[in-house]
Amino acid sequence: MTQEIEIEFKNLLKEEEYNQVYHFLPFKSVELIEQTNYYFETEDLKLKQHGAALRIRKKADQWTLTLKQPHPEGLLETHDSLTEEEANLWIQNKRVEKSRVFKQLRDLGIDPDHLHYLGSLTTRRKEVEYNGALVVLDHSLYYDKEDYELEVEAESRTSGKAVIQEILESCNIPERETDNKIKRFYNAKLESE
Template sequence: MAQEIEIEFKNLLTKTEFERLLNSLPFPAQPQTQTNYYFETADFKLKENGSALRIRKKQEAYSLTLKQPHREGLLETHDPLTDQEAEQWLNGQIVMKQHVRRQLEALHIDPENLIYFGSLTTERRELNYKDVLLVLDYSTYGDTADYELELEAASAEAGQRMIDEILSGYNINKRETPNKIKRFFREKMDK
Protein backbone atom coordinates (compact mmCIF):
# COMPACT_ATOMS: atom_id res chain seq x y z
CA MET A 1 0.00 0.00 0.00
CA ALA A 2 1.42 3.38 -0.98
CA GLN A 3 -0.70 5.44 1.44
CA GLU A 4 -2.17 5.08 4.90
CA ILE A 5 -3.78 7.25 7.57
CA GLU A 6 -1.87 7.14 10.84
CA ILE A 7 -3.76 7.95 14.05
CA GLU A 8 -1.20 8.27 16.80
CA PHE A 9 -0.70 9.75 20.23
CA LYS A 10 2.68 10.60 21.75
CA ASN A 11 4.05 11.48 25.13
CA LEU A 12 7.64 12.26 26.04
CA LEU A 13 8.87 10.29 29.04
CA THR A 14 11.58 10.59 31.62
CA LYS A 15 14.08 7.74 31.76
CA THR A 16 12.39 6.51 34.96
CA GLU A 17 8.93 6.54 33.34
CA PHE A 18 10.31 4.75 30.28
CA GLU A 19 11.84 2.02 32.46
CA ARG A 20 8.61 1.72 34.48
CA LEU A 21 6.59 1.02 31.32
CA LEU A 22 9.27 -1.26 29.91
CA ASN A 23 9.35 -3.34 33.10
CA SER A 24 5.57 -3.34 33.72
CA LEU A 25 4.21 -4.22 30.28
CA PRO A 26 5.28 -7.21 28.15
CA PHE A 27 7.46 -5.27 25.70
CA PRO A 28 10.20 -7.25 23.93
CA ALA A 29 13.47 -7.36 25.88
CA GLN A 30 15.51 -6.36 22.83
CA PRO A 31 14.71 -3.28 20.74
CA GLN A 32 14.76 -3.01 16.98
CA THR A 33 16.93 -0.19 15.71
CA GLN A 34 15.78 2.14 12.96
CA THR A 35 17.27 5.32 11.55
CA ASN A 36 15.35 8.22 10.04
CA TYR A 37 17.12 10.46 7.52
CA TYR A 38 15.38 13.82 7.22
CA PHE A 39 14.97 16.04 4.16
CA GLU A 40 13.64 19.56 3.72
CA THR A 41 14.05 22.49 1.33
CA ALA A 42 16.33 25.40 2.21
CA ASP A 43 13.26 27.61 2.72
CA PHE A 44 11.35 24.93 4.72
CA LYS A 45 8.51 24.46 2.21
CA LEU A 46 7.61 21.05 3.68
CA LYS A 47 7.28 22.53 7.17
CA GLU A 48 5.26 25.42 5.73
CA ASN A 49 2.81 22.80 4.43
CA GLY A 50 2.75 20.91 7.75
CA SER A 51 4.61 18.06 6.05
CA ALA A 52 7.78 16.05 6.61
CA LEU A 53 9.94 13.83 4.42
CA ARG A 54 12.20 11.04 5.59
CA ILE A 55 13.94 7.89 4.55
CA ARG A 56 13.72 5.17 7.20
CA LYS A 57 16.16 2.29 7.40
CA LYS A 58 14.59 -0.60 9.27
CA GLN A 59 15.75 -4.23 9.16
CA GLU A 60 18.14 -3.46 6.29
CA ALA A 61 15.32 -2.05 4.11
CA TYR A 62 14.77 1.58 3.13
CA SER A 63 11.45 3.36 2.75
CA LEU A 64 10.79 6.94 1.60
CA THR A 65 7.85 8.49 3.47
CA LEU A 66 6.10 11.83 3.10
CA LYS A 67 3.85 12.74 6.04
CA GLN A 68 1.08 15.27 5.51
CA PRO A 69 -1.74 16.59 7.70
CA HIS A 70 -5.07 14.78 7.37
CA ARG A 71 -8.37 15.40 9.15
CA GLU A 72 -8.11 12.02 10.91
CA GLY A 73 -4.38 12.07 11.68
CA LEU A 74 -1.47 11.95 9.25
CA LEU A 75 -1.49 10.86 5.64
CA GLU A 76 1.65 8.83 4.99
CA THR A 77 2.78 8.20 1.43
CA HIS A 78 5.43 5.51 1.01
CA ASP A 79 7.82 4.34 -1.69
CA PRO A 80 10.43 1.61 -1.22
CA LEU A 81 14.06 2.49 -1.98
CA THR A 82 16.94 0.23 -2.88
CA ASP A 83 20.17 0.53 -0.91
CA GLN A 84 21.72 2.35 -3.88
CA GLU A 85 18.80 4.79 -4.17
CA ALA A 86 18.95 5.59 -0.45
CA GLU A 87 22.69 6.22 -0.72
CA GLN A 88 22.07 8.53 -3.67
CA TRP A 89 19.51 10.51 -1.65
CA LEU A 90 21.97 10.89 1.23
CA ASN A 91 24.62 12.13 -1.21
CA GLY A 92 22.34 14.80 -2.70
CA GLN A 93 21.31 12.87 -5.81
CA ILE A 94 17.53 12.74 -5.43
CA VAL A 95 15.97 9.63 -7.01
CA MET A 96 12.28 10.50 -7.02
CA LYS A 97 9.75 7.71 -6.73
CA GLN A 98 6.20 7.58 -8.10
CA HIS A 99 3.95 8.03 -5.06
CA VAL A 100 5.98 10.60 -3.14
CA ARG A 101 6.65 12.54 -6.36
CA ARG A 102 2.90 12.90 -6.97
CA GLN A 103 2.34 14.28 -3.46
CA LEU A 104 5.30 16.70 -3.67
CA GLU A 105 4.02 18.00 -7.01
CA ALA A 106 0.62 18.68 -5.40
CA LEU A 107 2.49 20.75 -2.78
CA HIS A 108 4.43 22.58 -5.54
CA ILE A 109 7.75 21.35 -4.14
CA ASP A 110 10.50 20.63 -6.64
CA PRO A 111 12.37 17.46 -5.58
CA GLU A 112 15.60 19.07 -6.84
CA ASN A 113 15.31 21.54 -3.93
CA LEU A 114 15.39 18.82 -1.26
CA ILE A 115 18.38 18.81 1.10
CA TYR A 116 19.51 16.10 3.53
CA PHE A 117 19.65 17.60 7.02
CA GLY A 118 20.69 14.66 9.21
CA SER A 119 19.51 11.56 11.02
CA LEU A 120 17.79 10.33 14.16
CA THR A 121 18.29 6.77 15.43
CA THR A 122 15.64 5.02 17.52
CA GLU A 123 15.72 1.87 19.60
CA ARG A 124 12.08 0.77 19.34
CA ARG A 125 9.98 -1.78 21.19
CA GLU A 126 6.44 -2.52 19.97
CA LEU A 127 3.58 -4.23 21.79
CA ASN A 128 0.06 -5.03 20.56
CA TYR A 129 -2.01 -4.21 23.65
CA LYS A 130 -5.80 -3.98 24.01
CA ASP A 131 -6.39 -3.34 20.29
CA VAL A 132 -3.72 -0.62 19.97
CA LEU A 133 -0.03 -0.64 19.14
CA LEU A 134 2.12 0.64 21.99
CA VAL A 135 5.61 1.79 21.10
CA LEU A 136 8.47 2.66 23.45
CA ASP A 137 11.22 4.67 21.74
CA TYR A 138 14.65 5.76 22.87
CA SER A 139 15.96 8.20 20.25
CA THR A 140 19.30 9.94 19.74
CA TYR A 141 19.98 12.87 17.43
CA GLY A 142 22.77 15.43 17.57
CA ASP A 143 23.64 15.90 21.23
CA THR A 144 20.13 14.95 22.36
CA ALA A 145 18.52 11.74 23.59
CA ASP A 146 14.87 11.32 24.55
CA TYR A 147 12.32 8.72 25.61
CA GLU A 148 8.82 8.51 24.19
CA LEU A 149 5.60 6.53 24.35
CA GLU A 150 3.73 6.31 21.05
CA LEU A 151 0.34 4.75 20.57
CA GLU A 152 -1.27 3.91 17.22
CA ALA A 153 -4.99 3.19 17.16
CA ALA A 154 -7.75 2.48 14.66
CA SER A 155 -9.70 5.54 15.85
CA ALA A 156 -8.94 8.79 17.63
CA GLU A 157 -11.40 7.88 20.37
CA ALA A 158 -9.77 4.51 21.11
CA GLY A 159 -6.33 6.09 21.04
CA GLN A 160 -7.29 8.91 23.39
CA ARG A 161 -8.86 6.47 25.86
CA MET A 162 -5.77 4.25 25.90
CA ILE A 163 -3.20 7.04 26.21
CA ASP A 164 -5.22 8.54 29.09
CA GLU A 165 -5.45 5.11 30.75
CA ILE A 166 -1.72 4.46 30.51
CA LEU A 167 -0.62 7.92 31.63
CA SER A 168 -3.01 7.85 34.56
CA GLY A 169 -2.32 4.23 35.48
CA TYR A 170 1.45 4.69 35.51
CA ASN A 171 1.42 8.18 37.07
CA ILE A 172 2.98 9.87 34.03
CA ASN A 173 2.43 13.57 33.34
CA LYS A 174 0.96 14.45 29.96
CA ARG A 175 3.55 16.45 28.04
CA GLU A 176 3.44 18.37 24.81
CA THR A 177 5.24 16.02 22.41
CA PRO A 178 6.22 17.29 18.99
CA ASN A 179 6.89 14.53 16.48
CA LYS A 180 10.44 13.28 15.96
CA ILE A 181 11.18 15.43 12.93
CA LYS A 182 10.14 18.59 14.79
CA ARG A 183 12.33 17.61 17.74
CA PHE A 184 15.20 16.85 15.35
CA PHE A 185 14.96 20.23 13.60
CA ARG A 186 14.51 22.11 16.88
CA GLU A 187 17.73 20.56 18.19
CA LYS A 188 19.51 21.27 14.91
CA MET A 189 18.38 24.91 14.75
CA ASP A 190 19.26 25.58 18.41
CA LYS A 191 22.94 25.09 17.58
Protein backbone atom coordinates in the same frame (compact mmCIF):
# COMPACT_ATOMS: atom_id res chain seq x y z
CA MET B 1 0.95 -0.30 1.44
CA THR B 2 1.63 2.89 -0.52
CA GLN B 3 -0.62 5.25 1.47
CA GLU B 4 -2.14 5.08 4.91
CA ILE B 5 -3.69 7.30 7.56
CA GLU B 6 -1.67 7.23 10.76
CA ILE B 7 -3.55 7.95 14.00
CA GLU B 8 -1.10 8.27 16.84
CA PHE B 9 -0.70 9.81 20.27
CA LYS B 10 2.68 10.68 21.79
CA ASN B 11 4.01 11.57 25.21
CA LEU B 12 7.60 12.43 26.06
CA LEU B 13 8.93 10.53 29.06
CA LYS B 14 11.71 10.97 31.57
CA GLU B 15 14.10 8.02 31.72
CA GLU B 16 12.53 6.69 34.94
CA GLU B 17 9.03 6.99 33.42
CA TYR B 18 10.25 5.08 30.36
CA ASN B 19 11.36 2.30 32.73
CA GLN B 20 7.96 2.35 34.50
CA VAL B 21 6.09 1.84 31.21
CA TYR B 22 8.66 -0.77 30.15
CA HIS B 23 7.73 -2.83 33.23
CA PHE B 24 3.98 -2.01 33.14
CA LEU B 25 3.54 -3.71 29.74
CA PRO B 26 5.38 -6.84 28.47
CA PHE B 27 8.11 -4.94 26.60
CA LYS B 28 10.79 -7.16 28.09
CA SER B 29 9.58 -10.09 25.99
CA VAL B 30 9.74 -8.31 22.60
CA GLU B 31 12.68 -7.71 20.31
CA LEU B 32 14.45 -4.37 20.23
CA ILE B 33 14.16 -2.72 16.81
CA GLU B 34 16.73 -0.17 15.75
CA GLN B 35 15.77 2.23 12.99
CA THR B 36 17.30 5.38 11.56
CA ASN B 37 15.39 8.26 9.99
CA TYR B 38 17.15 10.48 7.44
CA TYR B 39 15.36 13.82 7.08
CA PHE B 40 15.00 16.13 4.06
CA GLU B 41 13.70 19.68 3.57
CA THR B 42 13.96 22.61 1.17
CA GLU B 43 16.13 25.66 1.99
CA ASP B 44 12.98 27.76 2.48
CA LEU B 45 11.27 25.09 4.66
CA LYS B 46 8.39 24.43 2.24
CA LEU B 47 7.57 21.05 3.80
CA LYS B 48 7.37 22.57 7.28
CA GLN B 49 5.10 25.35 5.93
CA HIS B 50 2.68 22.64 4.79
CA GLY B 51 2.95 20.78 8.11
CA ALA B 52 4.64 17.97 6.16
CA ALA B 53 7.84 15.98 6.66
CA LEU B 54 9.97 13.80 4.39
CA ARG B 55 12.21 11.01 5.58
CA ILE B 56 13.95 7.84 4.56
CA ARG B 57 13.72 5.15 7.22
CA LYS B 58 16.14 2.26 7.46
CA LYS B 59 14.57 -0.56 9.45
CA ALA B 60 16.33 -3.94 9.34
CA ASP B 61 17.48 -4.09 5.72
CA GLN B 62 14.49 -2.17 4.34
CA TRP B 63 14.69 1.44 3.13
CA THR B 64 11.45 3.43 2.79
CA LEU B 65 10.89 6.99 1.57
CA THR B 66 7.89 8.48 3.41
CA LEU B 67 6.11 11.80 3.05
CA LYS B 68 3.88 12.68 6.03
CA GLN B 69 1.13 15.26 5.49
CA PRO B 70 -1.67 16.57 7.70
CA HIS B 71 -5.00 14.77 7.30
CA PRO B 72 -8.31 15.35 9.13
CA GLU B 73 -8.00 11.95 10.86
CA GLY B 74 -4.26 12.09 11.63
CA LEU B 75 -1.38 11.99 9.14
CA LEU B 76 -1.43 10.84 5.54
CA GLU B 77 1.69 8.81 4.87
CA THR B 78 2.83 8.13 1.30
CA HIS B 79 5.54 5.49 0.88
CA ASP B 80 7.97 4.37 -1.80
CA SER B 81 10.51 1.58 -1.35
CA LEU B 82 14.17 2.34 -1.99
CA THR B 83 17.21 0.18 -2.51
CA GLU B 84 20.19 0.85 -0.26
CA GLU B 85 21.98 2.39 -3.24
CA GLU B 86 19.03 4.75 -3.93
CA ALA B 87 18.88 5.75 -0.25
CA ASN B 88 22.59 6.55 -0.25
CA LEU B 89 22.14 8.69 -3.37
CA TRP B 90 19.35 10.63 -1.61
CA ILE B 91 21.62 11.23 1.40
CA GLN B 92 24.23 12.60 -1.02
CA ASN B 93 21.52 14.96 -2.39
CA LYS B 94 21.23 13.00 -5.64
CA ARG B 95 17.52 12.26 -5.64
CA VAL B 96 16.14 9.23 -7.44
CA GLU B 97 12.58 9.85 -8.65
CA LYS B 98 9.91 7.85 -6.85
CA SER B 99 6.45 8.14 -8.37
CA ARG B 100 4.13 8.20 -5.34
CA VAL B 101 6.11 10.57 -3.11
CA PHE B 102 7.12 12.85 -5.99
CA LYS B 103 3.47 13.18 -7.08
CA GLN B 104 2.45 14.22 -3.55
CA LEU B 105 5.36 16.69 -3.33
CA ARG B 106 4.42 18.26 -6.65
CA ASP B 107 0.76 18.46 -5.53
CA LEU B 108 2.06 20.54 -2.59
CA GLY B 109 3.96 22.78 -5.03
CA ILE B 110 7.35 21.47 -3.89
CA ASP B 111 10.04 20.80 -6.47
CA PRO B 112 11.85 17.58 -5.40
CA ASP B 113 15.09 19.03 -6.88
CA HIS B 114 15.04 21.66 -4.10
CA LEU B 115 15.21 19.07 -1.31
CA HIS B 116 18.39 18.55 0.65
CA TYR B 117 19.53 16.17 3.38
CA LEU B 118 19.37 17.55 6.95
CA GLY B 119 20.67 14.74 9.14
CA SER B 120 19.59 11.58 10.93
CA LEU B 121 17.87 10.38 14.09
CA THR B 122 18.31 6.83 15.42
CA THR B 123 15.63 5.17 17.53
CA ARG B 124 15.75 2.04 19.66
CA ARG B 125 12.16 0.83 19.68
CA LYS B 126 10.01 -1.76 21.43
CA GLU B 127 6.43 -2.49 20.32
CA VAL B 128 3.56 -4.41 21.95
CA GLU B 129 -0.13 -4.82 21.16
CA TYR B 130 -2.34 -3.59 24.02
CA ASN B 131 -6.12 -3.11 24.10
CA GLY B 132 -6.40 -3.05 20.31
CA ALA B 133 -3.59 -0.54 19.78
CA LEU B 134 0.11 -0.69 19.02
CA VAL B 135 2.06 0.71 21.97
CA VAL B 136 5.60 1.83 21.26
CA LEU B 137 8.47 2.81 23.55
CA ASP B 138 11.19 4.81 21.80
CA HIS B 139 14.64 5.89 22.92
CA SER B 140 15.92 8.33 20.28
CA LEU B 141 19.40 9.77 19.69
CA TYR B 142 20.13 12.81 17.50
CA TYR B 143 22.80 15.50 17.57
CA ASP B 144 23.86 15.60 21.24
CA LYS B 145 20.33 14.84 22.47
CA GLU B 146 18.46 11.77 23.57
CA ASP B 147 14.82 11.41 24.52
CA TYR B 148 12.27 8.85 25.57
CA GLU B 149 8.76 8.63 24.17
CA LEU B 150 5.56 6.66 24.54
CA GLU B 151 3.57 6.37 21.31
CA VAL B 152 0.18 4.75 20.69
CA GLU B 153 -1.03 3.96 17.17
CA ALA B 154 -4.70 3.06 16.88
CA GLU B 155 -7.54 2.55 14.40
CA SER B 156 -9.46 5.53 15.80
CA ARG B 157 -8.74 8.71 17.74
CA THR B 158 -11.08 7.59 20.52
CA SER B 159 -9.43 4.23 21.12
CA GLY B 160 -5.90 5.64 20.83
CA LYS B 161 -6.62 8.43 23.32
CA ALA B 162 -8.14 5.94 25.78
CA VAL B 163 -5.12 3.61 25.61
CA ILE B 164 -2.49 6.32 26.12
CA GLN B 165 -4.48 7.88 28.98
CA GLU B 166 -4.83 4.48 30.68
CA ILE B 167 -1.06 3.84 30.48
CA LEU B 168 -0.14 7.34 31.69
CA GLU B 169 -2.62 7.17 34.59
CA SER B 170 -1.55 3.65 35.59
CA CYS B 171 2.10 4.73 35.68
CA ASN B 172 1.31 8.14 37.25
CA ILE B 173 2.93 10.01 34.35
CA PRO B 174 1.72 13.52 33.42
CA GLU B 175 0.40 14.18 29.93
CA ARG B 176 2.90 16.36 28.04
CA GLU B 177 2.55 18.36 24.85
CA THR B 178 4.86 16.35 22.58
CA ASP B 179 6.26 17.41 19.23
CA ASN B 180 6.87 14.68 16.66
CA LYS B 181 10.40 13.41 16.06
CA ILE B 182 11.04 15.64 13.05
CA LYS B 183 10.18 18.78 15.05
CA ARG B 184 12.41 17.66 17.92
CA PHE B 185 15.14 16.92 15.37
CA TYR B 186 14.75 20.40 13.77
CA ASN B 187 14.92 22.09 17.16
CA ALA B 188 18.11 20.20 18.08
CA LYS B 189 19.59 21.06 14.67
CA LEU B 190 18.87 24.77 15.18
CA GLU B 191 20.39 24.65 18.69
CA SER B 192 23.54 23.00 17.32
CA GLU B 193 24.13 25.66 14.61
